[in-house]
Amino acid sequence: IYRFSYFREIYLAMYHALISRIFKGEAKFLLRLFCILAFLITAFLITQFSLQNLPSKFFPHQQSTFKLTLNQDQPNFKKIQLDEVDWQEIREASTFHNATYNPRFFVYSAYLDVKQNVLRVISITPSFSRQKMYCHIFDEELQQIAVVPGNISTTKDGGGYKYSMAFILCKLDINPYLIESKLIIKKAKFVTMLPFSKGSNLNFTSGNMVSNLLSIPDPARQGIEEPHKFGACVQPTFNYDRVAAFLEWIEFQKMMGVTQFTFYNMSIGPRVSCVMKSAAINEDEYIVPNPTFARNYYKLISVLDEAWRNMSRSGVVAVYQFASAFFDPDFGQFDSSTLATEQIPRFSIKDLQLYRYVTRHEPVYENGIRTKLISIPWNVIEPGLHYLYEAVPNAHQYMIPPDFGYMHHYRRFFGCPANCVFIRRAIDTKAHFYAQDISIRVKNMVKKLEKECDIGDLRNKR
Template sequence: MRWPPRSGVLRAKQRANLSFFIFIIFFVVFGMIMFTELLRVDLRGLPMKSHYDSQSWDTRTESGVEAEPPPPAHAPQDAVWQPVAGTRFKFLVYSAFAEKRTVAAIRIIATTKTRVADRVVCRLWMPNNTTYTLKAKVKAIRENWSMKYSATFVLCLLRDSGLRPDDTVGASVAVVTAAMPNQPPTNLLVVRSTDPKPGIEGTLHVCVKPLHYSYSSHDWFIEWFELNRLLGVSHFYLYNDSLSASVSCLLRDYRRDGLVTLLPWTTRPFNNQVDIRTENQFAAFNDCLYRSMPAAGWLLLIDIDELALPRRERTLGALLAAVRASYRAPAKPPSALLFRNAFFYRMWEDDKDAPYPLHTSLKTRRRAQPQGLKNRSKYAVRPQDAVELGNHFIWEMMPGAIATGIPTERALLHHYRKACEFGGSSCLTNPSTVDRTAHRWADELHTRVTAMTKRHAFKCSHTDRTYNQSSYKTRLDQNRP
């Protein structure tokens, strides 16, 4: 019996439908397997809510037997670059601070890949030996110039842990790769407090980017340091990549007087200016921000060749207070004040009317037109009102906090630059003017520089630092910053 042609067509369609069904089932099963594997890996990054007696997945070995998290490899440290082992890309951590303003967390200053960084978790050891594993958020600091590596915040999130940020002060925290959360940590940081101490409202501290290339401008450093002290600065945070013997000796003396916090710094293993921006300075700025919070009412960020000089008041503290006081309710006083930059090129002639052979007395010619705000400007900021610092402005402030520029008739950033900012000498043809604002402090500064130079000449036997006008002028010419 022959089947009608229509029956053959139906059988062919049935076979095609069956093949398509089998094909769909295969991909559904394959997808479920892949989803299960991804979910299993992703669970490694979840916070462990319980302690050593937890039945959390994070505390089990592959055989399912309960295992305690590995103990720290060494005592907790502060202000030391330490590696995170097992990551695909370079990952180092430097310092840790309790954070309770933006989120309940431990904020870690780190350096790693700018984009698509390795996933990590935080392991926290409390003083009573209780251990927590916390979910971590890795956030590149925004001023990274799109280089491969960036200064970075690692936020160890305390939600679901039952801990408050204040509880973590003095505890030890490590960053470990989420791919192997139970491996022994290769870093351990002590968590520092960020609570402001009483009576710091008017205090002014200075933060400077890392000193490098065996920084050796000894005479200028004394002048810069002493003029800042005359301006009301009570403490300095410096980061030491490399210093000359004379400047190292000088800083030892200032540290004994309690005026300087000198912190070790290095760009290794990152290739400076290739992998990462200038000496990883944005990590230093933000470490300085959080480190200074307990003691500084104001934090001034300037370079070693810059001075922020008020044009009416004698001190920066008086200037900052006066500017804030000029804001009447309901206007809110600013929490950050920006100083516009003016270049005092060192190639220009010395001032014939300089009262002393001080750099700030001799170099009084500057570009007539200061640069605009956020273009080479520097700033003073109330640390408790800032979240993320940049070089020339603040990237993020607390909600409601504002930054504003200081009028040039009130203050100016004196930038004693060695060369034109774009190379060559074309900048010298720009209109210029003589600005002797620095002469207002010349008498006191001369006295201080004389005394400090003699003091350090006596203590630093490797060089003669006897101060007189001719010898100081000669060294100034030879060793300007």
């Protein structure tokens, strides 16, 4: 052991002497400089890898508009179906892939936002993505007229999800005094999102096809009156098949003045999907007048004839019309009536979701309150859920500027700022005022829809 320790001390002394002799003065300074550079390079690489998904607003692209010359290759659109509206994947984005990062990008539709001079492409991207995209804009003959950079604008709150909804903003830099700028807006009919600014990067000579093509609807002209003053846009709902709650919600919104509904029919259950399609086709409600309201014989005949002409014949074997008959005023209003044709069990007003007693916190706290807005249709940019960061006094109906939209409802999201047990609560029965009318409306809708859809049992299974 003593001999080993002796040789170890000799080795360390020789090593330190050699290092001191090699790195004297300037050499030692160069070694330190080399170590500092190596540290900075390592830190830069780690930062680039970890921040590759930051929002594009921190890394803005060049916003100028430029055109492609005629000698550059044009994308091939021969196999793209323009009438299909569905999510399309930007498969060319595979050029971003590496051993550890394989992002995927999807686009759905595009529209011109004339207020901000951008072409908005509704998309799904990796959360906080800052990848470069280019918007290839085409005319109705699919001739390329412009290429502009596309900035990805994702949601502010990723929620810890790998992917999130986003806009790809194609900045147009429209100058109203330049004829060239006006022509781009007038001629723009289609857009393709690609990670390249030139078509030649795709090697079209080998027969490759572009993966996405979106139509651009004509923007609303200035001075045209908005067709719908009050609209409801519903976010995508998955595996939803509650017909009773769906009809109740529709009828309540119509009572509140909504004249337009926008739904995303994605993974909806078969019953609600059928109801949605039927409601879209049969927009105007048809309610057969009650014959008991006829005051005389001639009016009764007129009512029955009108009902016959407008009656749906599906599943009807025979219809008898009595030219002269007298009925009790309550005839047909009892469950035991032989003329009852409903194929579903009857439901009462207590089956309505609206008729339930809801316990709510009386004060509205500013922290973590998630709200849903009813937006004025043409002003909406990002419909759906928003956060309420200011307390709402009881005297105020909304905190949103009235020229943008109105608060529809709120609910606690992140938790109470204090102990929830000690927060004052109250029973909310305000909606019961509408229960009777909604019950009648839902029953009328059911009578019409049950002939076309399997709507199941609408009674509340509480």
